[in-house]
Amino acid sequence: MRGSRTHGYGRVGQHRDAGSKGHRKVGRHKHLWSYVTTYEPKYFGKKGFTSPQSLKRKENAINLKKLNELSQKFSVEKEKGKLHLDLTSLGYTKLLGTGKVTKPLIVNVAQSSKSATEKIKEAGGQVLTTSQEHGE
Numbered sequence: 001m002r003g004s005r006t007h008g009y010g011r012v013g014q015h016r017d018a019g020s021k022g023h024r025k026v027g028r029h030k031h032l033w034s035y036v037t038t039y040e041p042k043y044f045g046k047k048g049f050t051s052p053q054s055l056k057r058k059e060n061a062i063n064l065k066k067l068n069e070l071s072q073k074f075s076v077e078k079e080k081g082k083l084h085l086d087l088t089s090l091g092y093t094k095l096l097g098t099g100k101v102t103k104p105l106i107v108n109v110a111q112s113s114k115s116a117t118e119k120i121k122e123a124g125g126q127v128l129t130t131s132q133e134h135g136e
Contacts, residue, residue, distance in 0.1 A: 028043060028044075029044075058093075059093050059094055060091055060092050060093045060094070061092070061093070061094040061095070061096050062087065062092045062094070062095060062096065063095075063096045063097070063098040063099050064095070064096070064097055064098060064099040064100065064101050064116055064119055064120070065098060065099025065100065066099070067085065067099075067101055067105060067107070068101070068102060068103065070085060070087075070090070071083050071085055071103060071105060074086075074090060078106050081104070082104045082105065082106050082124070082125060082126075083103060083104070083105050083106070084105075084106045084108070085105055085106070085107050085108070086108040087107060087108060087109040088108055088109060088110055088130075089108075092109060093109070093110045093111060094109065094110065094111040094112065094113070095107060095109045095111070095112040095113065095116045095117075095127065096113050096115075096116055097113050097114075097115030097116035097118075097119055100119065101119055101120055101123040101125065102123065103123065103125075104123055104124035104125045105120060105123070105125040105126075106125060106126045106128065107120060107125065107126070107127050107128065108128045109127065109128075109129060110129065110130045111129060111130075112127045112129055
């Protein structure tokens with residue numbers, strides 16, 4: 001259709017206003033290169049690695065102040081009058097040390113902070129983490 005006046009679009013004006021609407025950053029490799037070097041020097045190129053969301057570990061933490069409530073609902077009697085609480089089966093991955101423990105508990109959890117383990121030991125309980133269960 002080169003050389004024809006309307007390039008196959010019929011009467012004049014039917015193909016008007018169909019071009020670029022200005023939403024792209026055009027000319028960055030051409031006539032706006034000096035703008036890129038001055039104001040946006042990291043405009044081109046890759047910028048690191050993003051790991052997939054499925055590989056990111058999601059922590060589900062619980063504080064000591066909620067252990068008293070959970071011990072009444074989900075605990076099983078253990079040896080010498082201590083209550084056994086399995087937090088891994090309840091979906092928790094980490095035990096944090098905010099709050100107080102009033103009962104001697106045996107807590108089974110994947111990870112535990114130092115303050116949480118100290119407070120449970122002071123109350124006469126015990127914390128079993130997964131590293132201790134596997135003998136590491």
